[in-house]
Amino acid sequence: MVSRINQVTFDARDGYALCQFWKQVTGYVENPEFPNSPEEEENYIGPGGGQPGLLFIDVPEGKTVKNRLHLDISPDTTRDEEVERLLALGATLYEDHRREDGSGWVTLLDPEGNEFCVERSDAERAAAKS
Known part of the structure; x- marks a missing residue:
């Protein structure tokens, strides 16, 4: 048995803004069923096709x-x-x-x-x- 990498997670002061930066870097897209927004504590982008994505989680510390x-x-x-x-x-x-x-x-x-x-x-x- 093995495990696959589902996503790489970033702690962020502003996860939404950081997600927007990385979206431009990678060309990854958000999940249309769970759209990203500044109000969300977690924002996700990915390439699709079962490949690992990037998750940005708001945290209080820098x-x-x-x-x-x-x-x-x-x-x-x-x-x-x-x-x-x-x-x-x-x-x-x-x-x-x-x-x-x-x-x-x-x-x-x-x-x-x-x-x-x-x-x-x-x-x-x-x-x-x-």
Whole structure:
């Protein structure tokens, strides 16, 4: 027997707002049977098809230490284009680990300070192997 990951849960000061940010990052959608709203304590988005989603739960305290778990995302565009798009959406640059050879990643913070990494796209990885 095994267990599957149903969702990744974020504690948030404003779960609805954070959900809206991550909806733009991932393209995930809300469950039409349980629409998200600022009045809800829990807001969910997911890709559908039984794949894990993201759940945002309102909590009274803010984030105080580095995440023990974070998301690594791989864009459809280039890593650098995605970093620029996410910065425009409200992310903050935290650490830049890009290398001159094109490898590496960028660590960003979401609007509530949760770390996440932007890796190279699959196309960029394939081109580097050629």
